[in-house]
Amino acid sequence: MSKYYVNKFLFTVDRDPDYLDAYTKDPKKFVDHWEEEIGPKLSDSETSTVNALTDDERAALINHDYVALFEMGAHFFLNLTLFIAIYDETWTLEKGPLSFQREFGARLQHWRDKPYPSVAT
Template sequence: MSKYWVNKFLYQIDRDPELLERYRTSPRAMVETWEQSIGPTMTSVEISTVNSFTPEEREALINQDYVALFEMGAHFFLNLTLFIAVFEEEYTARSGPLAFQLEFGRKLSHWLGREYPSVAL
């Protein structure tokens, strides 16, 4: 897993309301756009050509599969905060406050008592 690349995606999308909305409504297009033009930007004049998502990472991001991302070693906090932003409104409307966070915990409960995947690069 290119953890840096995935974590950079999680961080940047979560902190930009326009990108977040694009990811919420059209994840495939946003992942492709980010990977081709946003992610490689290092500064206003420098572009990186080194990184790309693995097929598994790309698929997990497109499917908004936070469990798979966690299991591949995405940073727990970045993963949680992005997907709270993506899903909280929908879950809160259906089930009340903290509904998504509780669902996130349930879906990762099989990790209780086990060592979490490393987030080290």
């Protein structure tokens, strides 16, 4: 897994309302766009060709599969905060405060007795 690249995606999208909106509305289109235009940018004038998402990473991002991302070693906090931004308001309206966070935790219960995956890049 390119933990750096996945974490860059999570960090970048979570901090830009336009990216977050585009990712929420059409994940596949946005992930494709991010890989081509946003992810490779190092600065306004520099790009990199070194990093790329794996097929599994791409699928997890497109499917909003935060459990798979966690299991692949995505940074826990970056993973959680991005999906809170996407789902918290809807879940709170439907099921009450912190309902998405509880769901996130419940879906990761199988890790309760295991060491967390390394987030080292």
